[in-house]
Amino acid sequence: MEHWEVAIIGGGIAGLSVGKFLAEKGIPFVLLEEHDKFFQKACGEGFIKNIATHEFYDLYGSKKGLYNEIWETVIHTKYGPVIVEMPIIMTNKNIVEKELARQAQLQGTIRMGEKVDKIVDGVLIPQQIKPKIIVGADGCFSLVRDYIGVHPPKLGMAAEGICSETALDPTQCHVIMKKELVKDGYAWYFPKDGLWNIGIGCQEREHFRDAFSKFKQQHVVKKWRGSPLPINRPLKSYGKNAIIIGDAAAHVVALLGEGNMHSMVAAQIAADVIEKQLSHTFNSIDFREYHHRCMHTFGTYLRHLYYISQIFHKAIPSEYIRYKLLKHMCNATSRYYRNLYDKR
Numbered sequence: 001m002e003h004w005e006v007a008i009i010g011g012g013i014a015g016l017s018v019g020k021f022l023a024e025k026g027i028p029f030v031l032l033e034e035h036d037k038f039f040q041k042a043c044g045e046g047f048i049k050n051i052a053t054h055e056f057y058d059l060y061g062s063k064k065g066l067y068n069e070i071w072e073t074v075i076h077t078k079y080g081p082v083i084v085e086m087p088i089i090m091t092n093k094n095i096v097e098k099e100l101a102r103q104a105q106l107q108g109t110i111r112m113g114e115k116v117d118k119i120v121d122g123v124l125i126p127q128q129i130k131p132k133i134i135v136g137a138d139g140c141f142s143l144v145r146d147y148i149g150v151h152p153p154k155l156g157m158a159a160e161g162i163c164s165e166t167a168l169d170p171t172q173c174h175v176i177m178k179k180e181l182v183k184d185g186y187a188w189y190f191p192k193d194g195l196w197n198i199g200i201g202c203q204e205r206e207h208f209r210d211a212f213s214k215f216k217q218q219h220v221v222k223k224w225r226g227s228p229l230p231i232n233r234p235l236k237s238y239g240k241n242a243i244i245i246g247d248a249a250a251h252v253v254a255l256l257g258e259g260n261m262h263s264m265v266a267a268q269i270a271a272d273v274i275e276k277q278l279s280h281t282f283n284s285i286d287f288r289e290y291h292h293r294c295m296h297t298f299g300t301y302l303r304h305l306y307y308i309s310q311i312f313h314k315a316i317p318s319e320y321i322r323y324k325l326l327k328h329m330c331n332a333t334s335r336y337y338r339n340l341y342d343k344r
């Protein structure tokens with residue numbers, strides 16, 4: 001049996017970020033990732049620049065893999081465009097994850113190609129690792145979430161690919177929210193390093209197949225990648241000696257599917273709380289602080305957006321009323337970011 005203070009299951013943005021922040025505190029850990037390579041999951045690769053008082057650049061601590069910063073997103077609706085000013089940093093997420101792994105490995109051990117099949121009485125099987133603290137950064141189908149007895153989130157579906165040409169303005173991100181294209185979701189076009197990351201996602205997985213097959217026919221993309229994503233309120237994110245983070249805990253904006261930056265913010269909170277709890281005996285470990293701080297920082301906001309997404313996609317059939325609601329929300333968001341960065 002191997003004994004570790006901390007074991008992280010999952011080497012996506014959430015797990016690697018926890019590793020990076022633990023490493024900064026000098027806390028050793030083992031991270032187990034089932035794939036041999038990083039970034040095996042579909043993603044639009046955009047990071048919201050700021051959440052609450054947290055800035056992406058401060059959290060990431062590197063310039064590697066970063067492309068353009070885009071201030072405006074145009075949401076194209078049946079009744080005209082709606083503009084939201086919210087800075088998004090476009091990245092090469094493969095490079096970002098490798099860089100986070102480099103920083104994490106300054107103190108931690110990353111073991112690639114190692115899938116945890118189950119957890120029995122706190123022991124990771126088949127590795128025979130018994131950690132004092134388990135971090136479940138293991139995505140939508142989290143094993144750790146089952147272990148702590150939290151219900152799985154409702155899942156939507158999204159797919160993305162790289163496309164070289166569109167007729168859209170490459171200084172803006174573009175989102176298409178039209179029922180004729182996708183009933184309860186949206187398509188996106190994110191300019192990235194002279195190319196476009198494009199994709200489509202929706203809340204109900206049964207609507208996805210039709211919407212995606214039409215969307216696919218309209219674009220030349222070498223390789224599409226698809227993945228489920230949580231469309232849920234943030235979940236209870238702790239158990240006795242374990243926490244969950246990122247997609248495992250539904251740390252995702254249900255309306256738009258953004259989860260990268262929330263994972264990084266939650267990872268910083270997780271590392272802080274883990275540092276405190278490591279000085280406790282096993283029986284007195286208590287992760288409520290982690291949950292409460294996540295909820296306070298971004299969870300309440302995600303919960304509101306989840307309810308709005310349900311009203312928006314499920315309860316309002318009129319595209320005109322959706323357009324009006326969207327305009328109201330986008331104006332409020334733009335005001336927030338304008339004030340924050342004092343741009344105008």
Ligand SMILES: Cc1cc2nc3c(=O)[nH]c(=O)nc-3n(C[C@H](O)[C@H](O)[C@H](O)COP(=O)(O)OP(=O)(O)OC[C@H]3O[C@@H](n4cnc5c(N)ncnc54)[C@H](O)[C@@H]3O)c2cc1C
Binds near residue numbers: 009015042226258
């Ligand atoms: C098509 C699409 C586009 C998106 N675009 C954006 C975007 O532009 N911006 C944004 O902010 N968000 C976006 N998201 C959401 C974002 O990608 C996720 O919220 C984010 O990647 C969550 O990171 P994570 O580390 O929690 O999960 P994941 O990236 O899923 O990582 C989990 C890791 O755990 C590993 N794992 C799972 N189980 C085990 C196990 N038992 N043992 C060992 N390893 C295991 C997996 O292999 C994986 O590497 C998008 C999602 C999709 C599907």
